Amino acid sequence: MDNERRSLLKAAGAVTAVLVAGLLKPLTALAAWNKEAFGAKTPAAAMKGIGVADAAPSKDLVIDAPEIAENGAVVPIEIASAIAGTRSIAVLVDKNPFPLVGRFDFSGGALPFVKLNVKIGETSDVRVIAEAGGKHYVATKNIKVTIGGCGG
Amino acid sequence: MRRMFLLPLAAALASCSTSPSTGMGTAGDHRGESAADMQRITAVLKANMHERGQAKMSRIELDDAQRLCNQYADNPPAEQAKRMEEAQLKAIAFPSGSLIGDWKAGEKIAQSGRGMTWSDKPGTAGGSCYNCHQISPKEEAFGTIGPSLAGFGKVRGNRPEIQRYVYGKLYNAKAYNACSQMPRFGHSGTLTEQQIKDLTALLLDPASPVNQ
Amino acid sequence: MKPTAAAAALALALAFAPASAQRSPYADYQRMTAENAPIELYELSGEEAWKHKQGPKNASLEQCDLGQGPGVLKGAYAGLPRYFADADRVMDLETRLVYCMTTLQGRSREDATKRVFGNADKPSEIEVLSAYVAGESHGMPMRPGTSHTKEKAAYELGRELFYHRAGPWDFSCASCHGEPGKRIRMSELPALNTAKDAQPLMATWPAYRVSTSSFVTLQWRMNDCYRQMRMPEPAFGSDIPVALITYMTVNAQGVVYRGPAIKR
Amino acid sequence: MAAGPMKMRATALGGVTDIRVLMAHPMETGQRKGPDGKIVPPHFIQNLTVKVNGATVVEAQISQAVSRNPVFSFRVKGGTKGDKVEVSWYDNQGEANRTEATVA
Numbered sequence: 248m249d250n251e252r253r254s255l256l257k258a259a260g261a262v263t264a265v266l267v268a269g270l271l272k273p274l275t276a277l278a279a280w281n282k283e284a285f286g287a288k289t290p291a292a293a294m295k296g297i298g299v300a301d302a303a304p305s306k307d308l309v310i311d312a313p314e315i316a317e318n319g320a321v322v323p324i325e326i327a328s329a330i331a332g333t334r335s336i337a338v339l340v341d342k343n344p345f346p347l348v349g350r351f352d353f354s355g356g357a358l359p360f361v362k363l364n365v366k367i368g369e370t371s372d373v374r375v376i377a378e379a380g381g382k383h384y385v386a387t388k389n390i391k392v393t394i395g396g397c398g399g
Numbered sequence: 400m401r402r403m404f405l406l407p408l409a410a411a412l413a414s415c416s417t418s419p420s421t422g423m424g425t426a427g428d429h430r431g432e433s434a435a436d437m438q439r440i441t442a443v444l445k446a447n448m449h450e451r452g453q454a455k456m457s458r459i460e461l462d463d464a465q466r467l468c469n470q471y472a473d474n475p476p477a478e479q480a481k482r483m484e485e486a487q488l489k490a491i492a493f494p495s496g497s498l499i500g501d502w503k504a505g506e507k508i509a510q511s512g513r514g515m516t517w518s519d520k521p522g523t524a525g526g527s528c529y530n531c532h533q534i535s536p537k538e539e540a541f542g543t544i545g546p547s548l549a550g551f552g553k554v555r556g557n558r559p560e561i562q563r564y565v566y567g568k569l570y571n572a573k574a575y576n577a578c579s580q581m582p583r584f585g586h587s588g589t590l591t592e593q594q595i596k597d598l599t600a601l602l603l604d605p606a607s608p609v610n611q
Numbered sequence: 612m613k614p615t616a617a618a619a620a621l622a623l624a625l626a627f628a629p630a631s632a633q634r635s636p637y638a639d640y641q642r643m644t645a646e647n648a649p650i651e652l653y654e655l656s657g658e659e660a661w662k663h664k665q666g667p668k669n670a671s672l673e674q675c676d677l678g679q680g681p682g683v684l685k686g687a688y689a690g691l692p693r694y695f696a697d698a699d700r701v702m703d704l705e706t707r708l709v710y711c712m713t714t715l716q717g718r719s720r721e722d723a724t725k726r727v728f729g730n731a732d733k734p735s736e737i738e739v740l741s742a743y744v745a746g747e748s749h750g751m752p753m754r755p756g757t758s759h760t761k762e763k764a765a766y767e768l769g770r771e772l773f774y775h776r777a778g779p780w781d782f783s784c785a786s787c788h789g790e791p792g793k794r795i796r797m798s799e800l801p802a803l804n805t806a807k808d809a810q811p812l813m814a815t816w817p818a819y820r821v822s823t824s825s826f827v828t829l830q831w832r833m834n835d836c837y838r839q840m841r842m843p844e845p846a847f848g849s850d851i852p853v854a855l856i857t858y859m860t861v862n863a864q865g866v867v868y869r870g871p872a873i874k875r
Numbered sequence: 876m877a878a879g880p881m882k883m884r885a886t887a888l889g890g891v892t893d894i895r896v897l898m899a900h901p902m903e904t905g906q907r908k909g910p911d912g913k914i915v916p917p918h919f920i921q922n923l924t925v926k927v928n929g930a931t932v933v934e935a936q937i938s939q940a941v942s943r944n945p946v947f948s949f950r951v952k953g954g955t956k957g958d959k960v961e962v963s964w965y966d967n968q969g970e971a972n973r974t975e976a977t978v979a
Contacts, residue, residue, distance in 0.1 A: 280921040280967075285938045313640035317797065317875050321821040321942045323643035340940060344906070349937035356952040357925070357932035358891065364647055364942035366904075393797045394529075394540035396512075396822070396875060428804060429774050429785065440775050443768065444842075447849035454843045458778045465776050472774065512796075515779055515841045530795050542795040544787065573781075582780035589779065649897045649944040651882045731943060732877055732901060824943035 285347050290339050290374060293347040297337055299376055302385035305330060308377050310388040316367065319392040324373060325362040332379040333359035342371035367392050431472035437461065452517035468578040480577040488574035491567050491585065494592055498562040498599050505601030506608070508594050509534055515589055524589045526569075526598055531581075534601065535608040545581060552603035553610040565599045635799060641873070648819045648873045650742065653734060653826045657743025660736050666716030675711035677704070677744065678756075688748035689868050692765065692857045693756030701756070701765040703856045704744060705737050705830045706848040727847045728831050731824040738826045741817045741871075748868045753813065755860040762857070765850075769858025772851060773804065782840040784855070798875055803859050813863035815872035822875055829856050876944060877901065878918070878966065881974035885960040892954030892978055894925065896962045897946050904939040922965040925949055928958055954978055 284296025294302075307329040316322045326336055336359055337350040343366070351361050359377065367373070372387045432440065444459045467475050467483055475483070511525020529538055533547035541547075555561050568575055570585030584590040590598070601607050635641070664671045677687035678695070692703040698710055705727070712723035729735035756762040776783040784803070787795060791802040801808035817828040833852035837845050845851040876899035883896040898920070905917025917939055925933035933949050956978055963973035 280936050285936070311643075313637070313643055315636050316640050317637045318822045320824065321644055323640075323647045325643075325948075343940055345938060345940065347938055348940040349935055352934045353932065354934070355927065355930050355932040356954070358950040358952055360948075360950045361933075361935075362647060362946075362948035364644075364946055366940045366942055396796060396798050428770055429789070432771065432775065436771065437775075440768075440771050441777075443772070443850060444775075444777070447846050447851045448837075448843040449846065451844040454838075454841065456843055458842055461777055465781055468781075469774075469776055473776075516838045517844060518838060540797045542793070544793050544795065544800070580781075580786050582782070587779040647946045647948075649899070649946050652876060652880050652897050652899050652944065655880060655882060656876075734876060 281350070284350075285345060287347060288345060290341045290346045293339055293345075294376065297347070297350055297376075299337070299378075299383045302376050302383035305377070305384035305386060308375055308384050308386040310373060310375055310386055312373060312388055312390055314389070315391040315393060317393065319367045319369070321364045322367050322390060322392075323362070323364050326360065326375050328359035328377045328379070328384075330359075330377055330379045330384055333377045335359075335378045336361060337376045337378075338363075338365065339374040339376070340365060340367050340371050341374055343368050346374075429472045432469045434470070437466065437469055453515070453519065453521045454517035464573045464577065471578075473578040475577060483577040484574055487571050487577075487583075487586070488567065491570045491574060492592075493563065493566065493570075494596070498559075498566040498596055499557065499604055500593060500596030500598075500600045502597070502600040502604040502607035502609075504594075505597035505599070506535060508590070508598055509601055510538070515587075524594075526584060526590060526594070527582075528598070536611070537608055548602060549609065551609055552605065552607065555603075557603040557605070562599060562603060565602055566595055569595045569598050636797070637799075644821055645873045648821075650819050650826075650871050650873070653739050653742035653819065654746045654871065655743075656734065657739035657741070657746075660739050661743055666712065666718040666722075668715065668717035670716050672708070672711050672715060672740070674715055675708070677707055684744060684747040686748050686751045688745045689751040689753045691755060692762075692853060692860060694759040694761045699761075701759075701761050701853055701857060702848075703829065703853050704741055705828055706853055708737055708740050708744075709848055724847050728827075728834070729825065734826050737830075738817070738828055741828045742826055745817055745868070745871050749870065751868055753860060753864055753866050753868050755857065755864055757861055757864070765854045765857040766861050768850065769854035769856070769861075772855055773858055778840055778842045780841045782842075784836065784840075786840075803862060806862055806865075809859055809863035810866035813860050814866045814869045815874075816870060818870060818872050818874040820874045826871075827874065878970050878972070881962070881972055883960065883962055883974050883976040885954075885958070885976045885978045887954045887956055887958075887978050890953060892927070892951045892958070892960070894949045894951065894960055894962075894976075895946070896925075896948075896974070897944065898962075898964060898972070899944055900964075900966070902939060902941055902943045902945065918966065918968055920945065920964045920966045923947070924963050926961045926963075927951055927954065929961075 281296060284293050287293035287296050309327050311325040312322065326338065328336060335350060335352045338348040339346040340348055348365050353359050367390055370391045372389050374385060374387045377384045441459060441461065445456065448456065448459065450456045464483055464487060467479060508526045509528035512527045512530055513519050514524025528534055529541045531542040531544035533541040533549050536549055571583040572579040572581035573583055582589065585595055602609055662671050662673060674681045678690045678693050679687045688704055692701050694701050702710065709720065709723045712718045713720055726735050727737050729738050773784045787800050788803040791805060791808055793800045801812045803809050803812065817826065820827045830847055830852050833855055834845060878900045881896065881898045885892055885894045900920055901918055903915050903918040905914065907915050909915045919939040920937055923935040923937060924931060932951050958978040959975060960978060961973060961975045963971065965971045
C-alpha cells in the first residue's frame with residue numbers, strides 16, 4: 248500500500264479535474280442506470296433485473312474480502328474472474344435493503360477484475376455473478392459485520 | 400490480581416478485606432499522585448477545559464474514592480481500601496423487594512454505549528456493559544477490559560444475597576473493590592433503579608440468555 | 612500482488628498486530644481497508660490549503676517553521692511535538708499550524724480555530740493540512756523533542772493526565788489504554804504506556820476514519836476520548852492535548868512513521 | 876468530502892496496466908437522517924466509465940451501497956507508458972466529473 252500510494256501521489260501526469268456540475272454530460276449516450284435492478288429488494292429480483300435467470304457456481308470466480316469487518320460502512324472487496332470470455336461482473340450484498348451494488352462491463356483489453364469498497368448493513372453473503380459466453384456463473388462469500396469502539 | 404466479578408459470591412464478599420490491585424501501570428510509570436500533584440493536575444484541567452452540554456466543570460472535582468485511587472495508583476493500602484469500600488457500600492440505596500427486573504430491557508441497556516457524554520441528552524444512558532464484558536453468548540462483539548459474565552447466574556443462582564450483591568456492584572462497584580475500573584452506575588446518577596434491576600435480571604434471571 | 616505491495620501489506624498487517632501473540636480477527640480487514648482508502652484526496656486538499664494565500668497578510672503557510680526551519684516539510688511531522696522558542700512552548704503539529712496561521716497570515720486565533728474538527732462532508736483546514744504535512748514524513752523515524760526542560764515537563768504532565776482518574780465514571784486514559792491485550796467491543800485497545808503498542812499506533816496518525824468516512828487528527832482523538840471519559844471538553848491546542856500527545860509520541864519514539872493511515 | 880476532487884494513478888507492470896482511481900463523493904443512501912433530523916436525499920454516483928486512449932474498457936453502473944469517497948481498481952491487458960487513461964462519473968443529481976492520467 249505504501250508504495251502504491253506514494254507512487255500515486257508522485258505519478259507523472261496525474262491530474263485533478265475540476266468538478267463541473269451538470270455540465271459535463273458524456274458525449275456518447277451512457278448505458279441507462281438500471282433502475283429496476285437497483286431498486287429490487289431481494290437478490291432474486293435484482294438478478295432478474297440484470298437478466299440472470301440461472302447461475303452456476305464457479306471456483307474460477309474469486310472474491311477476496313475480509314471474513315470479518317470492523318465497520319460495515321467500508322468493506323473492501325476484490326473480484327477476479329478466470330472464466331474465459333468474462334464480459335461482466337455484478338456484485339450483490341444479499342442482506343442489504345437494495346442488494347445490487349454494481350455491474351461492471353468489460354471491453355477492449357480490460358481484465359475481468361475490480362476492487363472496490365462496499366457498504367454492508369449486517370452480516371451477509373456477498374454474491375458475485377460473472378457473465379461469459381452467454382452463461383452466468385456465481386460465487387459467494389460470507390462477511391461478518393461486527394461492532395467496535397465505545398458505541399457512544 | 401484484580402478482584403473480579405467472576406469470583407464466587409462468598410469469595411467476592413470475603414475478599415473485601417484483601418488489598419485490591421488493578422494490574423495497571425504495566426509500563427511502570429503509574430506512580431500515584433501526592434495531594435499537591437492532585438491539586439496541580441486538577442488546576443490544569445480547570446484552566447484548559449470548558450463545560451459542554453451536560454458535561455459541567457464540576458466533573459473535574461474529585462471525590463474521596465477518586466482521591467484515594469489517584470494517590471495510590473489504584474493500589475491503596477488494605478486498611479484504607481477497606482474503609483473506602485465500607486463507606487461506598489453504606490451509600491448504596493438498595494430498594495426493598497425483588498431486585499430482578501426485565502432481562503430483555505437489561506440487554507438493551509447493556510448494549511448501549513451512550514449516556515453522560517457532552518453529546519448525549521441528559522437522562523438517556525445505557526450501561527456500556529458490552530464495551531468491557533462478555534455477557535449474552537448471542538453477542539459476539541464484546542470487550543475484555545472486565546471479566547466475562549457469561550453464565551453468571553447459572554453458576555450462582557439468584558438468591559436474595561446474590562441479587563443484592565449484583566445490584567450493589569452495578570450501583571457502586573467501588574463498594575466491593577475500592578479502585579475498580581468499573582463506573583459507579585447508580586452512585587453517579589447514570590442509571591436509574593429500574594435500569595439497574597433490569598441489568599441484575601440480565602445476569603441472574605434463569606430465562607436470560609446469559610444463563611442458557 | 613506486486614512483491615513490493617505484498618511486503619508493504621505484510622508490514623501493515625504486522626503494524627496492526629495486537630499486543631498479545633493472538634492474531635487480530637481484523638488483520639485482513641485492516642490491511643485491505645488501508646490498501647483501498649481515499650487518503651490521497653486529503654493530502655491533495657492539504658497541499659492546496661498549505662499554498663493558499665489568505666488572512667490580513669494574504670500569505671500562505673509555505674514559510675511556516677514546523678521545527679526544521681521555515682518551509683521545511685520533509686521530516687517535520689516526525690520531529691513533533693517539540694519546543695518552539697518563538698512561542699516558548701511545546702507544540703504538536705496542529706498547535707503549530709494555528710501558530711503559523713496567526714503569525715504568517717495575521718489571522719486571529721479565533722479565526723484559525725473556529726472550525727478545527729470537520730466532518731465527512733467537509734474536512735477542516737487543520738485536518739487536510741495535517742494530512743499533507745504528516746505525509747511528508749512518511750518513512751521517517753519519529754523523533755519528538757525530549758531534551759528541553761519544557762519538553763520534559765510536557766511529557767511528565769502527559770503521564771500524569773494519562774493516569775488521572777476523574778469524572779462521573781472515574782475514568783482515566785489508562786482505564787482503556789493502560790494494559791496490553793484488551794478490547795473494547797471488538798476493537799483492540801493499545802496500551803499507550805508501552806512502546807510496543809504506542810509505536811504502531813502513533814506511526815499511523817492522523818488518519819482516515821472508516822466509521823465516519825472522515826479524516827481525523829490527534830487533537831480530535833484527545834477531544835473525543837475526553838468526551839467518552841464523560842469529562843468536560845479540553846480546549847483545542849491547550850496544554851492537555853499537547854501534553855498527552857507528547858507523552859504518547861515519546862513512548863513511541865524511534866518508530867518509522869507510516870501515515871497518514873486508516874482507523875476503524 | 877463533498878463531490879469533487881479525483882485522483883488517479885495508472886502503472887504498467889508485467890504486461891498489465893493497473894488503474895487506481897479515487898473520487899470524493901458522499902454516496903448518500905437516502906436513508907440517513909442529517910443533524911436536523913431530516914432524511915438526507917440520495918446522492919450517489921450511478922455511472923462510471925474508464926477509457927484507455929479514447930476507447931472504453933470498463934462501463935459500470937453502481938448503487939448507493941458503494942462506500943463514501945469511492946476507490947476503484949481496474950486492470951487492462953497491455954498498455955505502455957504514455958497511454959492516456961480517463962475516468963469519468965455521472966451521479967443521480969446530474970453532477971459529473973472526469974480525470975486523466977498518463978500511464979507511468
